[in-house]
Each structure stands twice: as structure tokens, then as C-alpha cells.
Amino acid sequence: MTDTALPLLITHSGGFHCDEAFAYVVLQQALGLHRPGGDHRLLRTRDAAAIAQGDYVWDVGTVFDPAARRFDHHQRGAPVRPDGTPFSSAGLVWQQYGEAAVAALLRAGGGEEGLAPAIAAELDRSLVRRIDEIDNGVAGSREPLDLASLVGDCNLPWDVPAEGRQAAEDAAFLDAVALVEQVLRRRVAVLRARLAADALVAAAHAASADPRILELDRGMPWKGAVFAHDLPVLFAVYPVPNGNWMVDAMPPEPGSFAQRLPLPQDWAGLQDAALAAASGVPDAVFVHLRRFVGAARSRAGAVEMARRTIARHGAG
Structure with a gap:
């Protein structure tokens, strides 16, 4: 941690993609953070000196080191999945914090935290992997992930004036984050319900x-x-x-x-x-x-x- 009172979370400035917005939501849930400026600081920058001060850094910095809480995937030697599919920052953060994020969402919804490992694994397969593929341009001929398109639409139009653009981009990023958070909350709720129903269906069939x-x-x-x-x-x-x-x-x-x-x-x-x-x-x-x-x-x-x-x- 830095010497400041609030943890500093850093990703890159400028246009954004689904992977860094998703990664930020996962970190917020897993770490129990809620409001930028309230319980943590969010900085979107490409400045190396500023990045070095971050407590959690993703999608920027050219370093992958979970122990140091660095989760970039743009450098040579960046990690890949067992089948060779490259990770995005979403996948890298999910491997470390996905299960904790799911557990937090389940806890907020009333319990059943024991389902967190199964739900996190299913989300990795059905959602996070697709974000990785799309961000790295290896999605092939499959249909695009709607969430990625919706996050992309949150970016500013090209002709927004340069004056005040960085602040406007930061605000647009938070709009995308709010969208992703709602999607993740709903997906966790749906998967929790499905897993809870599985045992009930098996018992009902036996009876x-x-x-x-x-x-x-x-x-x-x-x-x-x-x-x-x-x-x-x-x-x-x-x-x-x-x-x-x-x-x-x-x-x-x-x-x-x-x-x-x-x-x-x-x-x-x-x-x-x-x-x-x-x-x-x-x-x-x-x-x-x-x-x-x-x-x-x-x-x-x-x-x-x-x-x-x-x-x-x-x-x-």
C-alpha cells in the first residue's frame, strides 16, 4: 500500500475496453470498495511514475505480477490460458479475485457463499474468457459479446473537443463500470439460482x-x-x-x-x-x-x- 489513507487503483487513460472496466468491477467487489474518492482513489493514466505508486494496477504498466498486484497483458511473455488463449486484464484479475468478488455479491444477496467457486468457474468459462478473446483479437468467427459492444459505446465520440476531454473520458469510464457491475450482479444471481435449483430438481425427480x-x-x-x-x-x-x-x-x-x-x-x-x-x-x-x-x-x-x-x- 502507499502511504496515503486510501488505496490507489490505476488503469490507463484514454479510450477504454470491456476488459479494464470489468477488471475494475471485480476488484471493487473483491476488496469491498464502492466509491472512487470515498473509500479508494481511481487514477486513469499512462504516466510511469504515477503507475509505480499504484496499489492495484491493471491493463497498463507492462507488468504481470500478482504478488505486486500488477495485471497487464500487453508485454512480451504475458500469461496465457492452458490452451494458449491470451488473457486480457479481465481474465488476469479474475484468476486472482473472481471467486472473492462472487462471494461478496452472494453475501450481499443473502448468503450461499459456498456456491462461489462453481459460479466463478462458470463465469470464467462463459463470460470472462470471451472478454479475453475479444480484447486480444482472437474471437474468430463467433458472435461478438454484447457486453463488449455496450462498453465500447460508452467511449466518447471522436469529435468531442480536446478541452476537458480527459475528465469526460474518466466520467464515461465510470458509466461503463456501472453497466458492467449490473451485468455481473445479475449473472451471479442467475447462476446462484441455477445451482440452487439443481439439487431441488434432482430430489423432486426422485420423489x-x-x-x-x-x-x-x-x-x-x-x-x-x-x-x-x-x-x-x-x-x-x-x-x-x-x-x-x-x-x-x-x-x-x-x-x-x-x-x-x-x-x-x-x-x-x-x-x-x-x-x-x-x-x-x-x-x-x-x-x-x-x-x-x-x-x-x-x-x-x-x-x-x-x-x-x-x-x-x-x-x-
């Missing part, structure tokens, strides 16, 4: 009368758990806030819009009395025209819709 019909007491992310545990689920049944019970068809593979077993064709697009007559389920409410989801007014009705579909198709 379901028919292994092909997953009966849940509340709505939750369930399809990922079915794939992860290789369960023979064809339909999930669960309540929704309006009082109905959904009967939701399982896709054949992640990301697919098809179904392992669609609801019957002659139920498609029907509602209420017409659907009750066609299905033989008195409290059936609707079946989507594309046959991937339907509903009944009771749990028993939704389960019966699933059972009748399985019987109609002769699925074993």
Missing part, C-alpha cells in the same frame, strides 16, 4: 411417481439439471403465480426449441372447454400452438395432460 414426469412444487430452472443428471424427463409440471399448473415439454438438447415429446397435435391452440373435450382433462386450460407447453388449473390436471400425451405417443 415423482413417473420418472418421465418431473413434478415441482414451484417454478425454477429445471432443464439444465435434467441434462446434467441425464434424467429421462419428458415433461415438467409446476405452478405459476396465476394459480395454473404448467406442463412443460423437455427439449432433446440444450438450446433446442424442439421437444423430446410434444403435446398432441389435436390439442394445439385449444383452450378451456374445447381443450377439455379434446384432451379428456376437465380442467385443462390451454396448449400452445407449437405444442411445447400447456396448462391446467390443478396439479393433477397438468400431470394427467402429461400422462395422456405419453400414452398417446406410446412412449416408454
Whole structure:
């Protein structure tokens, strides 16, 4: 630490990218920092003498040394991932502080800090790695990461006057940081919920009368758990806030819009009395025209819709 009362965090001045904005958010969360000028100082500079005084330095300084809290990736010999993918400052900071940042966000959300390692690993795979790839120009033909584009849009237009530009760039950087922080908070919350649901889905499946019909007491992310545990689920049944019970068809593979077993064709697009007559389920409410989801007014009705579909198709 420097002799000043507040820790000094440094990244480069001028135009910015997603990686240094993301790295700053991770450091803030992991270190318990909140407001520049309040509990820490943020300096955006390329001045070597100033950089040498920093307590935490990233994306500038041509040094990678975690023990010295230096996280640049522009120098020769900069670290790479095991498969050779180069790190950006986001990836370098994440390797050291990502799990602590996730734990802090979980703690602020009410607990479940034990999920931090799994969530941090998933975020590294699905988000941080993409930031690394894009920042280093090795993204290949894959679609660009929307977050990187949104952060890029926070930069000042080229024709902003030179007078006062540095202060305006610093303010724009903080706008980008606020955007990234919200994205990270939401991603952590989503992954926490998904991991928490995994055990509940497995337990509910074990308790379901028919292994092909997953009966849940509340709505939750369930399809990922079915794939992860290789369960023979064809339909999930669960309540929704309006009082109905959904009967939701399982896709054949992640990301697919098809179904392992669609609801019957002659139920498609029907509602209420017409659907009750066609299905033989008195409290059936609707079946989507594309046959991937339907509903009944009771749990028993939704389960019966699933059972009748399985019987109609002769699925074993």
C-alpha cells in the first residue's frame, strides 16, 4: 500500500475496453470498495511514475505480477490460458479475485457463499474468457459479446473537443463500470439460482411417481439439471403465480426449441372447454400452438395432460 489513507487503483487513460472496466468491477467487489474518492482513489493514466505508486494496477504498466498486484497483458511473455488463449486484464484479475468478488455479491444477496467457486468457474468459462478473446483479437468467427459492444459505446465520440476531454473520458469510464457491475450482479444471481435449483430438481425427480414426469412444487430452472443428471424427463409440471399448473415439454438438447415429446397435435391452440373435450382433462386450460407447453388449473390436471400425451405417443 502507499502511504496515503486510501488505496490507489490505476488503469490507463484514454479510450477504454470491456476488459479494464470489468477488471475494475471485480476488484471493487473483491476488496469491498464502492466509491472512487470515498473509500479508494481511481487514477486513469499512462504516466510511469504515477503507475509505480499504484496499489492495484491493471491493463497498463507492462507488468504481470500478482504478488505486486500488477495485471497487464500487453508485454512480451504475458500469461496465457492452458490452451494458449491470451488473457486480457479481465481474465488476469479474475484468476486472482473472481471467486472473492462472487462471494461478496452472494453475501450481499443473502448468503450461499459456498456456491462461489462453481459460479466463478462458470463465469470464467462463459463470460470472462470471451472478454479475453475479444480484447486480444482472437474471437474468430463467433458472435461478438454484447457486453463488449455496450462498453465500447460508452467511449466518447471522436469529435468531442480536446478541452476537458480527459475528465469526460474518466466520467464515461465510470458509466461503463456501472453497466458492467449490473451485468455481473445479475449473472451471479442467475447462476446462484441455477445451482440452487439443481439439487431441488434432482430430489423432486426422485420423489415423482413417473420418472418421465418431473413434478415441482414451484417454478425454477429445471432443464439444465435434467441434462446434467441425464434424467429421462419428458415433461415438467409446476405452478405459476396465476394459480395454473404448467406442463412443460423437455427439449432433446440444450438450446433446442424442439421437444423430446410434444403435446398432441389435436390439442394445439385449444383452450378451456374445447381443450377439455379434446384432451379428456376437465380442467385443462390451454396448449400452445407449437405444442411445447400447456396448462391446467390443478396439479393433477397438468400431470394427467402429461400422462395422456405419453400414452398417446406410446412412449416408454
